[in-house]
Amino acid sequence: GQQLNQSPQSMFIQEGEDVSMNCTSSSIFNTWLWYKQDPGEGPVLLIALYKAGELTSNGRLTAQFGITRKDSFLNISASIPSDVGIYFCAGPTGGTSYGKLTFGQGTILTVHP
Amino acid sequence: DAGVIQSPRHEVTEMGQEVTLRCKPISGHDYLFWYRQTMMRGLELLIYFNNNVPIDDSGMPEDRFSAKMPNASFSTLKIQPSEPRDSAVYFCASSFSGGAVLFGPGTRLTVL
Numbered sequence: 001g002q003q004l005n006q007s008p009q010s011m012f013i014q015e016g017e018d019v020s021m022n023c024t025s026s027s028i029f030n031t032w033l034w035y036k037q038d039p040g041e042g043p044v045l046l047i048a049l050y051k052a053g054e055l056t057s058n059g060r061l062t063a064q065f066g067i068t069r070k071d072s073f074l075n076i077s078a079s080i081p082s083d084v085g086i087y088f089c090a091g092p093t094g095g096t097s098y099g100k101l102t103f104g105q106g107t108i109l110t111v112h113p
Numbered sequence: 114d115a116g117v118i119q120s121p122r123h124e125v126t127e128m129g130q131e132v133t134l135r136c137k138p139i140s141g142h143d144y145l146f147w148y149r150q151t152m153m154r155g156l157e158l159l160i161y162f163n164n165n166v167p168i169d170d171s172g173m174p175e176d177r178f179s180a181k182m183p184n185a186s187f188s189t190l191k192i193q194p195s196e197p198r199d200s201a202v203y204f205c206a207s208s209f210s211g212g213a214v215l216f217g218p219g220t221r222l223t224v225l
Contacts (some may be wrong), residue, residue: 033213042117042204042216043156088156100146100169101214103156 004089006104014112019076021107023089032065032072033090033101043088047074079111115139117217119205125223131193134220136205137186146214147180147190148204156204162188163210195224 006023013019023032031050035043047058049065049072056063062075076083089104118137126132138145146161160170165182173180177196182188192199200223206216 035216040218042206042219045213045215048213090156100158100161101156102158105155 004091004102004104006087006089006107008107009105010108010110012110012112013079015079015081017079019079019083019109020073021075021087021109022071022073023104024071025091026070028069029072029091030069031092032063034061034063034072034074035088035090035103037086037088037106039085046087076109079109081111081113084109084111117205117207117215119203119217119220121220122218123221123223125225126195127225128196129194130224131191132195132199132222132224134190134203134205134222136188136190136217138188138205138207139215140186142207142209142212142215143185144208144210144214145182145188146206146208147188148206148216150202150204150219151200159190159203192222195222197224200224 004023004025033048034046036046037043047056047063052065052069053067054065060077064073086106086108088106090101093100093102120135143164147159148156149159150156159172160180161168162182178192180190202219202221204216204219206214208214
């Protein structure tokens with residue numbers, strides 16, 4: 001089946017630094033989603049991307065849908081301690097438009113004050 | 114909006130016991146999903162419903178797992194009998210057609 005590979009697996013940064021993470025696939029996705037999961041909670045949708053080449057921002061977060069449709073990037077600018085968590089990329093599979101999601105392994109972000 | 118509601122939030126049980134996890138999706142959403150999260154396998158889809166009808170249960174690990182959705186506002190995931198390898202966080206999520214999948218807080222299951 002379709003698999004998503006996220007990198008890096010973990011990041012340790014200082015508060016104020018910018019963060020970049022990416023997600024790649026061997027298959028084409030028509031939608032890319034980025035979720036964040038806080039400890040003890042469910043994933044929360046951060047950004048949804050629908051078109052190849054699309055660049056979308058949500059506050060300090062910016063995500064891009066790769067031109068090849070096989071990758072996506074998430075950037076966080078000026079990180080703060082509450083950015084700590086696990087970031088997942090996800091994409092719909094099986095011919096569904098949205099719901100049957102395949103998730104990447106996640107990027108664990110630690111922000112030192 | 115209350116969001117997706119799951120109960121219980123934590124469940125500890127002994128091997129062989131029946132476990133029932135419950136979910137109330139967001140009102141108006143016509144899709145409901147059950148996901149499982151483990152360290153080894155990450156987040157994986159178990160089953161999903163559309164308008165209360167199971168559409169794809171190919172992710173259900175084995176016959177010990179069953180899910181029902183008797184109405185638009187309630188779903189259960191049952192494990193009988195439970196085994197230690199079933200220990201995981203189980204998430205319920207919902208969406209409307211073409212919309213974003215929104216997750217509940219999860220149920221952390223520990224099978225001793």
